[in-house]
Amino acid sequence: MVFGILCMLVYARWMSQEEYGGFVLLQVLISLGLSFGELGMDTVTTRFIAGTEDIRERRKIINTGIIFRALSMVLICILIFLFDDNLYQLMGGKVPQLLLLYLPAFLFVEGLLDYYAYILQGLLKFKSLAIINFTYGLTSLILTVILVIPLDMGAHGLVWARLVPNILCLIISIMAVQSGFRFEFDLEWFKRLFKFGLPLYGNKLLAFAYSRADTLVIGYFFGPAxxxxxxxxxxxxxxxxxxxxxxxxxxxxxxxxxxxxxxxxxxxxxxxxxxxxxxxxxxxxxxxxxxxxxxxxxxxxxxxxxxxxxxxxxxxxxxxxxxxxxxxxxxxxxxxxxxxxxxxxxxxxxxxxxxxxxxxxxxxxxxxxxxxxxxxxxxxxxxxxxxxxxxxxxxxxxxxxxxxxxxxxxxxxxxxxxxxxxxxxxxxxxxxxxxxxxxxxxxxxxxxxxxxxxxxxxxxxxxxxx
Incomplete structure (x- = not known):
């Protein structure tokens, strides 16, 4: 929270409203891709991991979910690569096309990072989550200050100030889970997770639309500023x-x-x-x-x-x-x-x-x-x-x-x-x-x-x- 507010101080004094507004629209697209790609598996993973003490079953849930989430993110990244021009036109040119090039990398890294966070919740490893959140906030603040103020990279600086901490936190998350990842896709567990999570998926999509539709409507009527x-x-x-x-x-x-x-x-x-x-x-x-x-x-x-x-x-x-x-x-x-x-x-x-x-x-x-x-x-x-x-x-x-x-x-x-x-x-x-x-x-x-x-x-x- 504190790190986020400190970053806002940099945005307010060293970036124009139009430039920052364009970066916000990129963040909306990232959230949209993550919401579509998780298919309700996030919260349901936490529930099933927390509901069993069997180490083998937990490992099956974790590995199945990781493989599915990685594949879903790869699929979305391919679709974005194929239709990037259409996406640019859909946003009315309000997001610079160079920024859209970073979108696949964000989706893949943040998709896995989000899923590992839900795994850690299910394992009740709240201290690890706190360390990860602190690491992200501090690293993002340091990079924001360096890239935006002396290097004057603008919105591109904000991109790297978000992407690099995400990669670092993903590495920490993988180490914190300690499940010993195996290429193990359990079809029965996937069916259970998918069946339970499907209503939650619709809920997540609605939650995204509810939380970010206002930004899109405001941008449509009034613009990035x-x-x-x-x-x-x-x-x-x-x-x-x-x-x-x-x-x-x-x-x-x-x-x-x-x-x-x-x-x-x-x-x-x-x-x-x-x-x-x-x-x-x-x-x-x-x-x-x-x-x-x-x-x-x-x-x-x-x-x-x-x-x-x-x-x-x-x-x-x-x-x-x-x-x-x-x-x-x-x-x-x-x-x-x-x-x-x-x-x-x-x-x-x-x-x-x-x-x-x-x-x-x-x-x-x-x-x-x-x-x-x-x-x-x-x-x-x-x-x-x-x-x-x-x-x-x-x-x-x-x-x-x-x-x-x-x-x-x-x-x-x-x-x-x-x-x-x-x-x-x-x-x-x-x-x-x-x-x-x-x-x-x-x-x-x-x-x-x-x-x-x-x-x-x-x-x-x-x-x-x-």
Missing amino acids: EIAIYEFARRIPESIEMLYTSFIEVFFPYITNLFSSKQFERISNMVNHANRLTAFLGGLAVILSFGLGDWFFRVFFSEQYLPSVPPFIALMVVLIFIALDSNMGYTLVAIGEQEKPLFINIIRFGIVLGSYFILIPMFQVVGAVIASLIGLAVVNPLNVFFLRRKQVEVSISAYVKPLFLLSLGLALYFVYESNIIIDLVFLVMFTVISFNSGILRREDLQLFQAEAGKLITRFNRRFSHE
């Missing part, structure tokens, strides 16, 4: 969402294990606890962004990106609903209801896509955010309904109470002009009222105190050792 403004608005919320993914990487296998022993009460408590804290912490983040957003963008990203502030604040609200949707959606998959998120996302996608073409021309990038919020809010009760049908008692009040309290706090900003004093007062009031109303609990504070104590102890030991 407006894409750059939107990308700066979404960078911090997306970085926080990636950080939240670290929680999901632990949450999903844990719920899977609980379901294997039919511990529905513990699953219910886990989901409600996650939803309550998600809404509370998200509320704190929204209040901070509302009060400090303008100052932050002016100081760190320069005044040319001040138009990004309104969509940034709105995206912080959307982030709460995305996290809630992830909590309940991954729980549905963990308890064997993998087709339900697909059904839910079909409805959400239809609502959001229709809203894009109405709201984006009217409100530009803010319209895209409003459309996302409408779609997430409409389908939220469906997640609750399907979980309750499977004996997972989701409490709506656990997250509606902090959201209602947040809406009252934001309403006060239309009465009082934002300044540092007002922001601190609202922040303290939100926390105190949350504690008194049971949103924030004593055990939450005790857990925070314990974890903070562990971090301080580790720091003191390391400092003393040095």
Whole structure:
């Protein structure tokens, strides 16, 4: 998250909006290719690896999945090579054709890297994942600074600042799995993985369309410069969402294990606890962004990106609903209801896509955010309904109470002009009222105190050792 924001500082001050917007469109194409190539195998691999302790069976799952993923990426790369001119014309010339030449390399490397990440999740090797993420962030930042500032390579510098760290992290991932890869394709396991993963594949495609269709629509109506403004608005919320993914990487296998022993009460408590804290912490983040957003963008990203502030604040609200949707959606998959998120996302996608073409021309990038919020809010009760049908008692009040309290706090900003004093007062009031109303609990504070104590102890030991 920190490395990503530091990279944004470089983009803001040493690249034009048009050049950065073209690179963003290349990233959208990479995401599109990865979504098409995985065929639902990623998440389902995590589930089946976490669901068995048999080393031989795990090896079969891993090797079968790796071979399939490599072949699917090779096929997509061949198609891109054959139809690169058509792809360039399809993008309306907004992505430089030289950048499109890097697309096959990105797809092959990132396709394998993504799959190894899901393998490591299933093996519960979260420390390895943390090391890989840190390595990518640090290496990408160093290369971005070198290639964009002194070497002035522009978008081509960003390409290498993403591709080289991906190759390095892929090597680390292969070493971390330690399964001893063999050319072993188990047809029975492939059938099981494919059958279970097919609904998830549709869900992944919808998730991509939902998360990136807005960029394509904005580019169609307004061009790369407006894409750059939107990308700066979404960078911090997306970085926080990636950080939240670290929680999901632990949450999903844990719920899977609980379901294997039919511990529905513990699953219910886990989901409600996650939803309550998600809404509370998200509320704190929204209040901070509302009060400090303008100052932050002016100081760190320069005044040319001040138009990004309104969509940034709105995206912080959307982030709460995305996290809630992830909590309940991954729980549905963990308890064997993998087709339900697909059904839910079909409805959400239809609502959001229709809203894009109405709201984006009217409100530009803010319209895209409003459309996302409408779609997430409409389908939220469906997640609750399907979980309750499977004996997972989701409490709506656990997250509606902090959201209602947040809406009252934001309403006060239309009465009082934002300044540092007002922001601190609202922040303290939100926390105190949350504690008194049971949103924030004593055990939450005790857990925070314990974890903070562990971090301080580790720091003191390391400092003393040095």
